[in-house]
Amino acid sequence: MVTTVNINKLPELNTLGVSLVRIDYAPYGLNPPHTHPRASEVLVVLARHSLCEFVTSNPLDPSRKNKLFTKYLYLGDVFVFPQGLIHFQFNVGHTNAIASLSSQNAGVITIANEVFGSDPPINQAVLTKTFLVENIVMDYLQAQFWWNID
Structure with a gap:
């Protein structure tokens, strides 16, 4: 379950440059590959652990491939997903997490x-x-x- 707090739900966030998301994962739950076109995301793990990944896109050097960054996160860990890059979270246990976004309306493209x-x-x-x-x-x-x- 994803619960968002952004300007659509709390108009007072307008111009503050921040929004929040609480993600409650079922065991082996997935927040599928998506991107935020208007924000970076900071994820804080509140219980147990989670697998987080993001992929770079369109490297300047055409001989290089897109790079996959992978990290297992544990209670209290923090992970940053850069603005606009495809990323996901996969629950390898039973995890709650809070994500903060650097925009009052980060947008999401699944x-x-x-x-x-x-x-x-x-x-x-x-x-x-x-x-x-x-x-x-x-x-x-x-x-x-x-x-x-x-």
Whole structure:
């Protein structure tokens, strides 16, 4: 469960440059790959441990690959996700966490929802060429239930 406190729920945050999110994970729960286009995120783990990762994007040197940063976090640990980078959290125990964002309206883009759950769907030729898979795989992915997180 993700509970947000941003200007949509607390207008008094406007112009303060901060919002908060409480994330309550079920065992093996996932906050799926997403990005915040207008904010960096600071995550504080309140119980047990969690796996956190983010991926750099579009390195200046074309010979370099995007780098994956991985960290297991334990009670009291803090992790920073840079603004705009794809990241996720995966509960490898039973974890509560609080995230702080450097914007009163950080925005959230859940990658799979945007790519596979659009209405109308993204042109299948674009997706099959992008992900290097056949039409049947895209048919399957686009038929899944995709949800929005607040």
